[in-house]
Amino acid sequence: MTKIVVVTSGKGGVGKTTTSAALATGLALRGFKTTVIDFDVGLRNLDLIMGCERRVVYDLVNVINGDANIKQALIKDKKVDNLFILPASQTRDKDALTQEGVEGVFRALREDMQMDYIICDSPAGIEKGALMAAYFADEAVVVTNPEVSSVRDSDRMIGILASKTRHAEEGKGDIPARLLLTRYSPERVEKGEMLSVEDVQEILAIELLGVVPESQAVLNASNAGSPVILDTDSDAGQAYSDAVARFLGDQLPHRFTTVNKKGLFGRLFGG
Protein backbone atom coordinates (compact mmCIF):
# COMPACT_ATOMS: atom_id res chain seq x y z
CA MET A 1 0.00 0.00 0.00
CA THR A 2 1.56 3.27 -1.16
CA LYS A 3 1.32 6.20 1.21
CA ILE A 4 1.27 9.74 -0.13
CA VAL A 5 2.60 12.40 2.24
CA VAL A 6 2.47 16.14 1.59
CA VAL A 7 5.06 18.43 3.17
CA THR A 8 3.45 21.83 3.34
CA SER A 9 3.46 25.14 5.22
CA GLY A 10 1.77 27.99 3.42
CA LYS A 11 4.68 30.34 4.03
CA GLY A 12 7.87 30.08 1.99
CA GLY A 13 11.38 29.58 3.30
CA VAL A 14 10.46 27.67 6.44
CA GLY A 15 12.11 24.39 5.43
CA LYS A 16 9.66 22.39 3.30
CA THR A 17 12.27 21.23 0.79
CA THR A 18 14.88 20.51 3.48
CA THR A 19 12.21 18.50 5.32
CA SER A 20 10.99 16.67 2.22
CA ALA A 21 14.56 15.67 1.38
CA ALA A 22 15.27 14.54 4.95
CA LEU A 23 11.99 12.65 5.37
CA ALA A 24 12.31 10.84 2.02
CA THR A 25 15.96 9.95 2.69
CA GLY A 26 15.13 8.77 6.21
CA LEU A 27 12.35 6.51 4.95
CA ALA A 28 14.57 5.09 2.19
CA LEU A 29 17.34 4.42 4.73
CA ARG A 30 14.87 2.29 6.65
CA GLY A 31 14.25 0.22 3.54
CA PHE A 32 11.07 1.83 2.22
CA LYS A 33 10.98 2.45 -1.51
CA THR A 34 10.44 6.19 -1.62
CA THR A 35 9.98 8.89 -4.25
CA VAL A 36 10.18 12.58 -3.43
CA ILE A 37 8.40 14.87 -5.89
CA ASP A 38 9.05 18.59 -6.35
CA PHE A 39 5.67 20.29 -6.93
CA ASP A 40 7.15 23.76 -7.20
CA VAL A 41 6.63 24.05 -10.96
CA GLY A 42 8.66 26.95 -12.33
CA LEU A 43 10.98 27.13 -9.31
CA ARG A 44 12.69 23.76 -9.16
CA ASN A 45 14.96 23.39 -6.11
CA LEU A 46 14.60 19.93 -4.62
CA ASP A 47 17.15 18.65 -7.17
CA LEU A 48 19.78 20.98 -5.67
CA ILE A 49 19.02 19.93 -2.11
CA MET A 50 19.21 16.27 -3.15
CA GLY A 51 22.40 16.88 -5.13
CA CYS A 52 21.08 15.56 -8.44
CA GLU A 53 20.65 18.83 -10.38
CA ARG A 54 22.99 17.75 -13.16
CA ARG A 55 21.18 14.49 -13.75
CA VAL A 56 17.76 15.98 -14.52
CA VAL A 57 16.52 14.92 -17.95
CA TYR A 58 12.74 14.69 -17.61
CA ASP A 59 10.45 16.23 -15.01
CA LEU A 60 6.99 16.00 -13.45
CA VAL A 61 5.27 17.90 -16.27
CA ASN A 62 6.99 15.72 -18.91
CA VAL A 63 5.43 12.67 -17.25
CA ILE A 64 2.02 14.33 -17.02
CA ASN A 65 2.17 15.29 -20.71
CA GLY A 66 3.34 11.83 -21.74
CA ASP A 67 6.74 13.05 -23.07
CA ALA A 68 8.40 10.51 -20.80
CA ASN A 69 7.27 7.58 -18.70
CA ILE A 70 7.79 7.44 -14.97
CA LYS A 71 10.79 5.12 -15.23
CA GLN A 72 12.61 7.52 -17.54
CA ALA A 73 11.88 10.54 -15.39
CA LEU A 74 12.75 9.18 -11.94
CA ILE A 75 16.30 9.96 -10.80
CA LYS A 76 17.76 7.22 -8.66
CA ASP A 77 19.69 8.61 -5.70
CA LYS A 78 23.41 7.78 -5.75
CA LYS A 79 23.94 7.67 -1.98
CA VAL A 80 20.84 5.92 -0.72
CA ASP A 81 19.13 2.81 -2.06
CA ASN A 82 15.36 2.82 -2.57
CA LEU A 83 15.35 6.61 -3.03
CA PHE A 84 14.08 8.36 -6.17
CA ILE A 85 13.61 11.99 -7.10
CA LEU A 86 11.06 13.45 -9.52
CA PRO A 87 12.05 17.06 -10.23
CA ALA A 88 9.69 19.94 -10.98
CA SER A 89 9.62 21.40 -14.43
CA GLN A 90 10.90 24.90 -15.09
CA THR A 91 7.91 25.84 -17.23
CA ARG A 92 6.09 29.05 -16.44
CA ASP A 93 2.78 27.54 -17.52
CA LYS A 94 0.58 27.66 -14.44
CA ASP A 95 -1.86 25.10 -15.80
CA ALA A 96 0.81 22.46 -16.39
CA LEU A 97 -0.39 20.54 -13.32
CA THR A 98 -3.78 18.94 -13.80
CA GLN A 99 -5.60 16.81 -11.29
CA GLU A 100 -5.89 13.91 -13.76
CA GLY A 101 -2.22 14.25 -14.68
CA VAL A 102 -1.05 14.20 -11.08
CA GLU A 103 -3.30 11.25 -10.33
CA GLY A 104 -1.74 9.42 -13.27
CA VAL A 105 1.77 10.04 -11.90
CA PHE A 106 0.75 8.66 -8.52
CA ARG A 107 -0.85 5.63 -10.16
CA ALA A 108 2.36 4.92 -12.09
CA LEU A 109 4.46 5.28 -8.93
CA ARG A 110 2.12 2.94 -7.08
CA GLU A 111 1.45 0.31 -9.72
CA ASP A 112 4.51 0.35 -12.00
CA MET A 113 7.16 1.35 -9.48
CA GLN A 114 5.72 -0.26 -6.33
CA MET A 115 6.61 2.71 -4.10
CA ASP A 116 6.03 2.50 -0.36
CA TYR A 117 6.07 6.26 0.15
CA ILE A 118 5.57 9.28 -2.08
CA ILE A 119 6.70 12.54 -0.47
CA CYS A 120 5.23 15.65 -2.09
CA ASP A 121 7.31 18.78 -1.59
CA SER A 122 4.69 21.53 -1.81
CA PRO A 123 5.42 25.01 -3.13
CA ALA A 124 4.72 27.98 -0.86
CA GLY A 125 1.36 29.71 -1.06
CA ILE A 126 -2.10 28.28 -1.56
CA GLU A 127 -2.20 28.28 -5.34
CA LYS A 128 -2.60 25.37 -7.71
CA GLY A 129 0.79 23.72 -7.12
CA ALA A 130 0.22 23.64 -3.37
CA LEU A 131 -3.34 22.38 -3.79
CA MET A 132 -2.22 19.66 -6.22
CA ALA A 133 0.56 18.53 -3.87
CA ALA A 134 -1.98 18.15 -1.07
CA TYR A 135 -5.04 16.85 -2.93
CA PHE A 136 -4.21 13.13 -3.04
CA ALA A 137 -2.31 13.00 0.25
CA ASP A 138 -2.99 10.40 2.92
CA GLU A 139 -1.01 12.33 5.50
CA ALA A 140 0.49 15.79 5.95
CA VAL A 141 3.56 17.22 7.60
CA VAL A 142 3.12 20.93 8.36
CA VAL A 143 6.47 22.70 8.58
CA THR A 144 6.39 25.80 10.78
CA ASN A 145 8.91 28.29 12.17
CA PRO A 146 8.30 29.70 15.67
CA GLU A 147 7.36 33.08 14.20
CA VAL A 148 3.98 34.82 13.81
CA SER A 149 3.55 34.81 10.03
CA SER A 150 4.62 31.20 9.69
CA VAL A 151 2.25 30.04 12.45
CA ARG A 152 -0.66 31.96 10.97
CA ASP A 153 -0.02 30.58 7.47
CA SER A 154 0.28 27.06 8.87
CA ASP A 155 -3.09 27.43 10.55
CA ARG A 156 -4.57 28.51 7.23
CA MET A 157 -2.92 25.54 5.54
CA ILE A 158 -4.32 23.15 8.16
CA GLY A 159 -7.77 24.56 7.32
CA ILE A 160 -7.19 23.97 3.62
CA LEU A 161 -6.01 20.40 4.29
CA ALA A 162 -9.25 19.79 6.17
CA SER A 163 -11.42 20.70 3.21
CA LYS A 164 -9.44 20.54 -0.04
CA THR A 165 -8.11 16.98 -0.13
CA ARG A 166 -9.70 14.04 -1.90
CA HIS A 167 -10.12 12.43 1.52
CA ALA A 168 -12.17 15.39 2.73
CA GLU A 169 -14.17 15.68 -0.48
CA GLU A 170 -15.11 12.01 -0.29
CA GLY A 171 -16.38 12.60 3.23
CA LYS A 172 -13.66 10.52 4.87
CA GLY A 173 -12.72 13.39 7.17
CA ASP A 174 -9.42 15.15 7.72
CA ILE A 175 -6.14 13.53 6.81
CA PRO A 176 -3.73 13.24 9.76
CA ALA A 177 -1.56 16.37 9.87
CA ARG A 178 1.48 16.63 12.11
CA LEU A 179 3.62 19.60 13.05
CA LEU A 180 7.34 19.87 12.41
CA LEU A 181 8.78 22.94 14.08
CA THR A 182 12.01 24.06 12.44
CA ARG A 183 14.68 26.72 13.09
CA TYR A 184 14.00 26.39 16.81
CA SER A 185 16.27 28.17 19.24
CA PRO A 186 15.82 27.06 22.88
CA GLU A 187 18.08 29.92 24.03
CA ARG A 188 15.83 32.53 22.48
CA VAL A 189 12.72 30.78 23.80
CA GLU A 190 14.17 30.90 27.31
CA LYS A 191 14.80 34.62 26.95
CA GLY A 192 11.20 35.14 25.87
CA GLU A 193 12.21 36.19 22.36
CA MET A 194 10.73 33.23 20.51
CA LEU A 195 7.46 31.30 20.64
CA SER A 196 7.97 28.00 22.44
CA VAL A 197 7.04 24.53 21.14
CA GLU A 198 4.17 24.56 23.61
CA ASP A 199 2.93 27.96 22.39
CA VAL A 200 2.88 26.87 18.75
CA GLN A 201 1.25 23.56 19.58
CA GLU A 202 -1.40 25.28 21.67
CA ILE A 203 -2.29 27.58 18.78
CA LEU A 204 -2.20 25.04 15.95
CA ALA A 205 -3.59 22.16 18.00
CA ILE A 206 -2.05 19.33 15.99
CA GLU A 207 0.25 16.51 17.01
CA LEU A 208 3.97 17.30 17.19
CA LEU A 209 6.16 15.23 14.87
CA GLY A 210 9.43 16.87 15.76
CA VAL A 211 11.47 19.95 16.58
CA VAL A 212 14.51 20.77 14.45
CA PRO A 213 16.90 23.24 16.02
CA GLU A 214 18.34 26.21 14.15
CA SER A 215 21.57 24.71 12.89
CA GLN A 216 24.53 25.48 10.68
CA ALA A 217 24.29 21.88 9.49
CA VAL A 218 21.22 22.71 7.36
CA LEU A 219 23.07 25.27 5.25
CA ASN A 220 26.12 23.01 5.06
CA ALA A 221 23.91 20.21 3.78
CA SER A 222 22.25 22.34 1.11
CA ASN A 223 25.64 23.74 0.07
CA ALA A 224 26.84 20.19 -0.47
CA GLY A 225 23.61 18.83 -1.98
CA SER A 226 23.30 16.12 0.63
CA PRO A 227 20.13 15.83 2.78
CA VAL A 228 20.90 16.97 6.33
CA ILE A 229 19.61 13.68 7.78
CA LEU A 230 22.78 12.04 6.38
CA ASP A 231 24.85 14.30 8.64
CA THR A 232 24.34 11.98 11.59
CA ASP A 233 26.65 13.94 13.89
CA SER A 234 24.64 17.13 13.56
CA ASP A 235 21.79 18.20 15.84
CA ALA A 236 19.48 18.88 12.88
CA GLY A 237 20.32 15.52 11.30
CA GLN A 238 19.51 13.70 14.54
CA ALA A 239 16.31 15.71 15.00
CA TYR A 240 15.17 14.66 11.51
CA SER A 241 16.08 11.02 12.25
CA ASP A 242 13.91 11.17 15.36
CA ALA A 243 11.08 12.73 13.35
CA VAL A 244 11.25 9.91 10.79
CA ALA A 245 11.11 7.34 13.61
CA ARG A 246 8.06 9.09 15.08
CA PHE A 247 6.53 9.32 11.62
CA LEU A 248 6.71 5.53 11.50
CA GLY A 249 5.07 5.21 14.89
CA ASP A 250 7.96 5.12 17.36
CA GLN A 251 7.51 6.93 20.65
CA LEU A 252 10.59 9.06 21.20
CA PRO A 253 11.09 11.95 23.60
CA HIS A 254 11.71 15.31 21.91
CA ARG A 255 15.32 16.48 21.93
CA PHE A 256 16.95 19.86 21.30
CA THR A 257 14.04 21.72 22.89
CA THR A 258 15.76 22.91 26.04
CA VAL A 259 18.91 24.85 26.81
CA ASN A 260 21.70 22.75 28.26
CA LYS A 261 21.40 23.22 31.98
CA LYS A 262 23.95 25.51 33.54
CA GLY A 263 25.56 24.93 36.91
CA LEU A 264 24.55 26.80 40.03
CA PHE A 265 26.97 29.63 39.31
CA GLY A 266 25.58 30.10 35.81
CA ARG A 267 22.01 30.04 37.03
CA LEU A 268 22.71 32.68 39.64
CA PHE A 269 24.77 35.06 37.56
CA GLY A 270 24.30 34.02 33.94
CA GLY A 271 22.33 36.16 31.49
Add this chain to the structure above:
Amino acid sequence: MSIFSYLLPKKQTSASVAKERLQIIVARERSTRGGPDYLPQLQEELLQVVRKYVPVDQDAVNIQLDRESGCEILELNITLPEG
Protein backbone atom coordinates in the same frame (compact mmCIF):
# COMPACT_ATOMS: atom_id res chain seq x y z
CA MET B 1 17.59 33.87 33.95
CA SER B 2 19.78 35.33 36.66
CA ILE B 3 18.85 35.88 40.27
CA PHE B 4 18.29 39.57 39.54
CA SER B 5 15.54 38.93 37.06
CA TYR B 6 13.39 37.56 39.87
CA LEU B 7 13.67 40.84 41.74
CA LEU B 8 12.68 43.08 38.84
CA PRO B 9 9.03 43.59 37.93
CA LYS B 10 7.89 41.20 35.18
CA LYS B 11 7.92 42.75 31.74
CA GLN B 12 5.89 41.14 28.97
CA THR B 13 8.23 39.31 26.62
CA SER B 14 7.97 39.67 22.85
CA ALA B 15 7.14 35.95 22.60
CA SER B 16 4.10 36.36 24.86
CA VAL B 17 2.94 39.34 22.79
CA ALA B 18 3.33 37.17 19.66
CA LYS B 19 1.31 34.37 21.22
CA GLU B 20 -1.54 36.68 22.25
CA ARG B 21 -1.72 38.30 18.82
CA LEU B 22 -1.69 34.91 17.12
CA GLN B 23 -4.42 33.48 19.33
CA ILE B 24 -6.71 36.39 18.46
CA ILE B 25 -6.11 36.44 14.70
CA VAL B 26 -6.20 32.66 14.34
CA ALA B 27 -9.51 32.45 16.22
CA ARG B 28 -10.99 35.14 14.00
CA GLU B 29 -9.80 33.51 10.80
CA ARG B 30 -11.05 30.11 11.88
CA SER B 31 -14.55 31.47 12.49
CA THR B 32 -14.94 32.36 8.80
CA ARG B 33 -13.07 29.32 7.49
CA GLY B 34 -14.85 26.94 5.17
CA GLY B 35 -17.73 29.35 4.67
CA PRO B 36 -18.71 30.54 1.21
CA ASP B 37 -16.75 33.45 -0.25
CA TYR B 38 -19.80 35.72 -0.29
CA LEU B 39 -20.08 35.92 3.51
CA PRO B 40 -17.94 39.07 4.01
CA GLN B 41 -19.87 40.91 1.30
CA LEU B 42 -23.20 39.72 2.68
CA GLN B 43 -22.17 41.07 6.05
CA GLU B 44 -21.21 44.42 4.53
CA GLU B 45 -24.49 44.78 2.64
CA LEU B 46 -26.58 43.75 5.64
CA LEU B 47 -24.80 46.36 7.66
CA GLN B 48 -25.69 49.02 5.09
CA VAL B 49 -29.36 48.05 5.18
CA VAL B 50 -29.47 48.18 8.97
CA ARG B 51 -27.70 51.53 8.92
CA LYS B 52 -30.46 53.02 6.83
CA TYR B 53 -32.66 52.77 9.92
CA VAL B 54 -30.39 52.56 12.95
CA PRO B 55 -26.89 53.92 13.46
CA VAL B 56 -24.80 50.83 14.26
CA ASP B 57 -21.09 50.11 14.50
CA GLN B 58 -18.98 48.28 11.94
CA ASP B 59 -18.76 45.21 14.16
CA ALA B 60 -22.44 45.25 15.18
CA VAL B 61 -23.23 42.54 12.65
CA ASN B 62 -22.01 39.08 13.43
CA ILE B 63 -22.59 36.47 10.80
CA GLN B 64 -21.87 32.77 11.12
CA LEU B 65 -22.51 29.70 9.06
CA ASP B 66 -22.83 26.38 10.83
CA ARG B 67 -23.40 22.92 9.52
CA GLU B 68 -25.61 20.61 11.49
CA SER B 69 -26.75 17.16 10.44
CA GLY B 70 -27.18 17.84 6.77
CA CYS B 71 -28.48 21.41 6.88
CA GLU B 72 -26.71 24.75 7.02
CA ILE B 73 -27.68 27.41 9.51
CA LEU B 74 -26.94 31.04 8.77
CA GLU B 75 -26.80 32.77 12.10
CA LEU B 76 -27.14 36.53 12.16
CA ASN B 77 -26.55 38.71 15.19
CA ILE B 78 -27.12 42.45 15.04
CA THR B 79 -26.44 44.43 18.16
CA LEU B 80 -28.57 47.56 18.21
CA PRO B 81 -27.48 50.55 20.28
CA GLU B 82 -29.46 51.21 23.47
CA GLY B 83 -32.16 53.84 23.60
